Amino acid sequence: MASLSVRIDLGPELRIGPGKIELLEKIAAFGSISAAGRAMDMSYRRAWELVEELNGTFESPVVSAQTGGKRGGGAVLTPFGLSLVARYRAIESAATQAAAAHLDALQGELAAKTAAE
Amino acid sequence: MASLSVRIDLGPELRIGPGKIELLEKIAAFGSISAAGRAMDMSYRRAWELVEELNGTFESPVVSAQTGGKRGGGAVLTPFGLSLVARYRAIESAATQAAAAHLDALQGELAAKTAAE
DNA sequence: CATCGTTATGTTCATATGAACATCACGTAA
């Protein structure tokens, strides 16, 4: 099934797409950067770098992390981070819904081409 | 200004985004792969590779090219290629319009963060 | 026949990107 993939451009060096958003959601769900990375089959290193990049691109941090402690540490989304995720999903949802008919048409056309010849 | 960037996933190895679409439009406008490349500040090699990739991913070719001749040769979009571009722009337009309000809200929130502190 | 602009490739090189591995710091719990 054809689907839409949405990225938001907020300026040069300021882009956010489905990958980073999913990572943020996983962090919110597990309370840990490393657990989020594992869930996405991604090295901790990589996950941490993405978080670092996100925290650096926006004025306000998106993830707040703590080292040591009960479970060895952990990470949570800041209010701004939560808001960012919510807004992205809202945008994605609206976009997908609005484009659904066109997508189906394209898909159909593609199937016809595949069937023919 | 914040803007949306849309990619269409039609399967693994079957993705199309703003770059390829723009290239196709330039090819249609100039009637030449090399002219399209120049217009996008892209080497002919690169432009040709993208066209090759497009022609390979879909069942039906998207660009039809001729070597030699009056102007040295040229390239035009196939009917399917034209349709693909049109559908992409329609999808993009619908998506952008539907997400406009959310985008503005995000932009505003971002500006607030930038202003504060 | 020589020229021109284009398509169509080959080849080489620099760079960006991510994978992999290796530590260290930290704070709680046993």
Added chain:
DNA sequence: TTACGTGATGTTCATATGAACATAACGATG
């Protein structure tokens, strides 16, 4: 004190990616 799980980095290496350059085929046109 030791162990544990996590955050936070450093380092190295393989690979992917694109840039740059080079060349041939082609067909009209002069």
